[in-house]
Amino acid sequence: MTKMLYLFVAVAFMACQERSSQQEKKEELKEGVEKIRQDVKETAADAEDYLQAQRDELREDLEQRKKEIDLKMEELKKDGSEKSKKARTRLGKLRTEIDAKLTDLKNSSAATWDSTRKEVDTLLKKSDREWTEFKEDFKELFR
Template identity: 70%
Template structure:
């Protein structure tokens, strides 16, 4: 009987100790999950800030290009030659493509950011080439 009582006491003691250990592990797990949640929130905020900064940089660049084109088109309006009219048509096409990309840029979501950024980078390279070609083709208009 004493042995039985001793065994029951030991079993009860071990059960209590095991419950405490399990509770400690559950608490550690909850703390770990909360830390992960916080890290995910911080990473999402950092990613959003980075994307917003890139978006602003691209927007400013496109708006500057558009402003340069608009200024040149105003200058060309003063010159009534046929060559300046052709130049204005080319510039208007480039400006329209920039407008489309500016609109895309303003309305892009985080999911579509990579493809939008790639499209804008391609447009920037293409517009640089077209601007150089334009200046070469119409160099007498750039005095």
Template identity: 35%
Template sequence: MKNLIFVLGMAAMAACQSAPETKNSGDSIKANLQEAGQQLKSAASNAGDYLQQQKDQTIDTLNSRIAQINKATEELKKKGDKKSKEASRKLEDLKLQMQKEIDEVKAASADKWDSTKKAADVVAKKSERLWDDFKRDFKDLFKKD
């Protein structure tokens, strides 16, 4: 009986001594989980910042082209002849297409960004080509008098 009490007493002491280690271990695990959570939030924030930077850059490129179109359209309105009106219509169509692409870029989610970015790049390249063609085709309208 004494031996049994002795063994139970030793087991109780061992359990008491291991409890603080378990608590410390639990605290350590909790701290590690919190740190991992913070790192995950940071990574998500960085990815979000990168996405927003890419969106802003794409929108700036398209807005720059729209500004050129607006300036050219204003010059054409001053002339008022048939060829100027035709050129203005073509520019307005291009501008509407670019504005639509800007709206799509603004609304793009992270998982659809790659396809949206490709589409925006295609529109930007197409607009550059069309702009160059337009300037070539209607160069006589933009000569300084």
């Protein structure tokens, strides 16, 4: 009978050891999951910061281009010639496109970022081209 009691105590002790070992493994697993969760949060925050920095850079470029156009349009208002009116009309169309892209840029999400970025880059290249052509076409207005 005492042998049975010792055997029972030994089995119970081993069962308790197994439970504490399993508990330790569960704790390690929970810690690992928490670390992964924290890393994902940090990565998401870094990605959002990067996206916001790119968005700000493009917004600044577009706003700078818009200011240049506004300044030139103000100068052209002083000159009442027909050529000046044509130039203002052309610049007004370009300014409208820039305003639309600024709105798109402000409302873009991470999911639509790539396409918005491409569209803004295309518009900036187009506006560079048009600005150069504009200067060539209206040389006399750029004294």
